[in-house]
Amino acid sequence: MSQKGFFEGRKGEMVLCNAWSRLRRFCQVKQVKKLSTSLVVVLVVASCQGSQDPKNREKATLGVSKSFLSIPAFVAKSTGYFSREGIDLTVKECSSGKTATDALFRGEADISTVADMPVVLESFKRKDFCIFGTFCRSYRMVKLIARKDSGIRTGADLKGKKVGVNFGTSSHFFLGAFLMHHMLSVSDIKMVNMRTVDMPVALRNNQVDAISVWQPYDKKALRLLGDNAVEFPAGEIYCTTFNLVTTKSFAKEHPEVLGKFLRAINNAVTFIQKNREISQDITAKTFKLDIDSVRAAWDDFVFGLSLDQALLVSWEEIARWSIQNNFVPKRKIPNYLNYICLGPLEAVKPESISIIH
Amino acid sequence: MKIRTRLHVNVFLCFIITVLVGSFVFAAVREMNVQTEKAVAASKISREMAELNIVTHEYLLHPEERPLMQWNRKYKSLTRHLTEEAKIFGPSEKDLVDKIFLNLKRFNAAFSNLVSTFKIVEAPGGRTIPPGLIDTLMGELLVKSHATVSPIFLLERKIQAKSIALQTKVSRITAIFFLVLIALITGVSLWISRSIRIPLAKLQRGIQIIGGGNLDHKVWTHERDEIGELSRAFDNMTDNLKKTTASISDLNREIEKRKRAQEKLKESEERFRLLFEHAPEAFSIFDLKSTLLDANRAAERLGGYEKKELIGKRLEDLGLLPSDELEKAAALLKRNKEGETTGPDEIILERKDGEKIVTEIVSIPLKIAGQDVVLVILRDITERKVMEEQLRQAQKMEAIGVLAGGVAHDFNNLLTTIMGNAELGLMGLDRGRLPLEELQEIKKAGERASGLTRQLLAFSRKQIMEPEVLNLNEVVRNLEKMLGRLIREDIKVLTTLAPDLANVHADPGQMEQVIMNLAVNARDAMPQGGKLTIETANVELDEQYFRSHGVENNHGAYVMLAVSDTGVGMNKETQYHIFEPFFTTKAKGVGTGLGLATVYGIVKQNKGYVWVYSEPGKGTTLKVYLPAASEEKERVSKKGKVSEISGGTETVLVVEDNDAVRETAVKTLEKYGYSILEASSGEEAAELSKGFEGPIHLLLTDVILTGMSGKDLAEILASAKPGIRVLYMSGYTENAIAKNGVLDPGVNFLSKPFTPESLLLKVRDVLDQPVP
């Protein structure tokens, strides 16, 4: 396949750039206009729907991974936005997005939260689920931390070094992307598969020279290494997204539940943006963490409801990478348009959709 | 034209213009709406084209199913929109839209070519294609894309420019319209108001003339509007009025009558004016802001100024009052303002020639011609004052004269004693005996003589008032001996002095003089002998008291000094005059008539009061009231060195149930040399004293003790140890203790808490008191 960009001519690039920036501007202008009205609407809707008669209420179960990426879901729950929208939501806490999706497929949950990796891996196996919204993004979810005394100062120094990595997870993909970014390939280094929990100690004990680790284990690694740690700025190599997934049958039978669910999440996001401190308190209590570590990590996460064209490209990228590394049996990249469900978000917040349709 | 019609025309004009403006605005808004619609459509096309380009790019990078699917969908929706929106765009945009359409189709063809080529390559066992084919196809695609994007840009920009132009045009025209409207309204309004104002002014003038009494005047304006009608109606009314009003001659008679009345009034005013001007007393009139309104000749003479120099000036600017008198005058004026008549008060004025004069001032609030004023009457009493001063001195000389008589007699007696004893002593010496007894008598007589001299000197001290805080009881006590000299033996002198008498602020010499003068009068009133009583007391003079005595209210705490006799007394007529200088009922050479006048002067000087109560044949009481001083009496300055702390060797029994207080007392007293016995209860103290052989000089005891009280203890000890002195101490005030009957008044008392100094002073004081 031709990896060569098509619009190599300067003219072509200009056309594309213009097109992009115009698209962006268009969305922004519309957003600004709608922002003030939507705030009022949110408040009015929230207060009106609180007194809705019980006949219209819906029951639903949310499988949610206990990670900072899920903060809007927790905030919506503890501020009562779900019940104000008329959903009696049962929250089923899971250890990761992967287990949450498993619960969804077993029929134990109606909706669950999930990162990119499980979506891509599952897309090779089944077609009966769909993503109906992204609500959190982070460029700094996964980080690369190395030992100074292993002679590592820059990304290029990783060549020939042992790197701890959790196969089949974001940790794995992030490392791949990181290496590519530094003009290295997977074969240039020695990958050691390990659990993320074990990474900090392994790094300290010099079993590996670097680790590809996600929050909050990065903090532990940095603490254990002290001055000997090198933390590579994540840059904009890989943006982890956190998405809402449901089965296609549920989406078809209960579109109104998904709509209400998205409205509640959207209200929670607005709340978080307006009440930073209170949200941090809620988070600290939910995760039983001290407020300072919540504050330190806070700005690594961007909360906001959307469905981006970039999501598709990013999933395809991961899928392509997974095929190259033989993590999946198939060779053909799925058509991710079939795994996207635009309807609910279009009903709630159409201006946040940039998927071309 | 009638005013109403004019207003209607105005409103109509405004209406027309408003309608014009309104329809223009309406049309403009419609046009703008069309432009906005076009802009929205253009931007929608532009956005979709941009999205198409994005998907193209994605497909070219990775020719997957997903971007292809998106491309096809987007292309379809774009062409659909273009056909739909084409209707909105006018003929000027038509070629651009056509161009977009055409190029979009070409773009689609180029893309399809590329897709099929990719398919061939990707297909299993795919054929090889000529090198460079894909690049050529991609180049083609780029050109087509560009060719589509540029007319879209042009379309957007064109529409934008159009709508901006439209906006400026609309706003300009609207502004012009509004300006015209405003100008029109202003113009017409001005015209209407002018056409009303002028005839209205004429009408007003006419009405004024008629109102002034000229019923022959005609208002008559020619206008044919409402004002014209009004003026004609007015003329009719005047005509009617003229018929019904009294004739001019009646009116003149009435005027004449009033004039005469006025002249009479003037005459009487003139008379009063002359009376005022030539009155012997100095009259002046102030308004309530203390500006001088008028003054008479006597006032001119008094102040030495001419009237015109002063009228219109404010009190403080007159230059008549020294600064310390100004305040007094202002205070008086303030009371006058409240409607009070004040005086006679004394006030010092400074004449134009700088001479200071003492005046008596009476001021009366009045209403003259509806204005509130204050009439001030001044009388020069400088001469009287000088006289009074001289007389006071003379009076003193009188007292000294009487005294000197008594002293001379005494001195004679003493000299007799001295000479007699000296004689006897010498005789004794001749007989070879030591004249001890005689010498002792001589010494005693000498001491008495020196005492007399001292008193005489003290009394004749110069009479400069040196007020100090003092206790009248002490003044009386000091005088007691001297009184004996002034009063005959057939008169018994009694003193009843209040033990807790408050202090007064006064000159001691003056107080002595007051008492002396009263005593001398009492003596004179009792030629057959009798009883003279001097009494002091604390009194509270209340408002009732002042009201019944008809003087200004100054209620509060006072000290009373009363001198009573059982003499001849006075009738009402005499009582009325006694304080006047030179009033006397006594034979020439006996009375001067100055005694009570002096008393009065002194008491007034000290802000006090003096009253007389008398019944002919029974006796007389003269009561002097002086305000009680708030300061504590300065014992130290009076007693001098006595206040220096000194100790002693006597034995003191200290009884106190509070250990801390007892210890302090014991330590302090021990340090200053006293021998101490201590006890914490009455019983213990009684026991202790029984077992103690030697004398106990002082019992220092708390008043209230658990068990036996301080007073009980003192009584027991008084019989067991005769001559023992007692000093009580208590946390309660002396008064509270005395009032509840716990202690008898007049006992020695020390209030707790006390300082070591006060304890030592009091102990020494009690021990030094004469034997009870």
Ligand SMILES: Nc1ncnc2c1ncn2[C@@H]1O[C@H](COP(=O)(O)OP(=O)(O)O)[C@@H](O)[C@H]1O
């Ligand atoms: N205690 C008194 N009893 C009777 N009359 C008195 C008494 N004190 C004063 N007066 C009368 O008041 C008059 C004026 O007294 P005073 O001013 O002292 O002048 P003087 O004693 O020289 O007459 C006396 O002449 C006497 O008539």
Ligand SMILES: [Mg+2]
């Ligand atoms: Mg007299």
